[in-house]
Amino acid sequence: MAPETSTSAERTGGRRSRRRGVPVPYDFRRPTKLSRQHARVLEITYEAFCRQWATLLSSTLRTTVQVELDGIQQYSYDEYAAELPMPTVMAVVDPEPLVGAGVLHVDTPLLLSCVERMLGGAGKPGQPQRVLTDIEAVLAKGLLERTLVELAASLTSVVDLKPRLTSLEQNPQFAQAAAATDVMIVAAFHLQVEQASGTATLAMPLDPLSAALSAAELRVASPEELRVRRLMRDRLDDHLEHIPVDVSVRFTAAQMRPDEILALVPGDVIRLPHTADTPLEVVASDVHVASAVAGSRGQRLACLIVPTPEESSR
Structure with a gap:
């Protein structure tokens, strides 16, 4: 019997449903460049990725795996890298045909638990936060490469992605995936593998991803939809000019x-x-x-x- 998989869509009382009601501070000095509509498309896409990733991990590790999307946020690359633990596991990704580089990060203790299961062990929780050995790194790289295949399949409606793992870094300071000020869209995931749990993040460059989302939107939008969107944008501009402001x-x-x-x-x-x-x-x-x-x-x-x-x- 194939191991069961579940995602956040099946756990309405889980972490993700609780996080929806939590207000997020807005920094007007660094306005969000990802539109609400594009953010919603990404959320749906990444939820599909959660389901496919959970299936992949369940079949590989031969145990119950749960993957859920915790949220999508905008960070500079420097802010993103500074929040990662050290040592850690960062897969630097070439997201062809998108320009730039992405990063797939998985907690080291969780990844060590997965590697232990791949080698026939029990995958006990509480693994140490340490550098991977050469054998562990090879197994982890193979698992992450198969994860990128599932990511590409989830993004087919947005872009024909052909992601390629270019390097596996364990020190965030050495993983120069982008310039310090480059804006990244970071999706956070929570993974549960039997008793072991941890987090993973996927960071993608904002500008190329936004361009791909806009192009995909134009491909699927009918002329009538485009006309309505232009009309709504013009109405919004007109109303903004008449909003009272305290002076x-x-x-x-x-x-x-x-x-x-x-x-x-x-x-x-x-x-x-x-x-x-x-x-x-x-x-x-x-x-x-x-x-x-x-x-x-x-x-x-x-x-x-x-x-x-x-x-x-x-």
């Missing part, structure tokens, strides 16, 4: 010590370091967007937008 006008701030603030009483005058010929700052969400001079319009206070000091000096 304030402020003087140059004054710095005071805590004891000076505590000593203030009604009637005190605070001297501001703002000269009479210096324009006021027009601020939205604490961002300086323009300069202005104070004035009035009828019974109301108002301001007149003027060139910034930098523009006036040109």
Whole structure:
């Protein structure tokens, strides 16, 4: 009887379902470049990869294996490599025809447990975090190469991928798969092999992957779908221009010590370091967007937008 396999789709109460409700902080200094629609396509694709990977591991290790997708995030390559343990197992991948390089990483203790099963052992949990021997590295490389075949099969709807394992590194500092600032799309997986468990990650270069997703989207979209998408994009642009934004006008701030603030009483005058010929700052969400001079319009206070000091000096 073939060993059973299961994925996150069959475990609605598992880790992945709990993680869906966890808010993820958004860094506006590094906006996400992967659209929500492309992220959803990748999520569906990687869930299919989980099923195929679980089947491969179950047949190879002759035991029950569960693989589930934990999430998809955007990191720079430097951030991604810095979070990996050392020593570790990093398969540097040439994702032909995509430009650049990818990385398939698997926890060393989990991989050692798999290798032990491949050699006829029990695959006990709690394996040491150590460098692989030459024999272990050869077995691990073969298992990862077969994993890449399943990855290519899962991505057929997006790109005709022909991934090739170029090197197997055990020190993240030596695996120069990309430049430090290159943006990577990192998919995290949780694997359960009998009593042993661990994590794996798949990092792919963002720009080539996004281009492949866009091309695949155009291949399957009908003319009517493309027309509706353009219409929705135009409507979104129109509505963005009419969204109300809170704007304030402020003087140059004054710095005071805590004891000076505590000593203030009604009637005190605070001297501001703002000269009479210096324009006021027009601020939205604490961002300086323009300069202005104070004035009035009828019974109301108002301001007149003027060139910034930098523009006036040109």
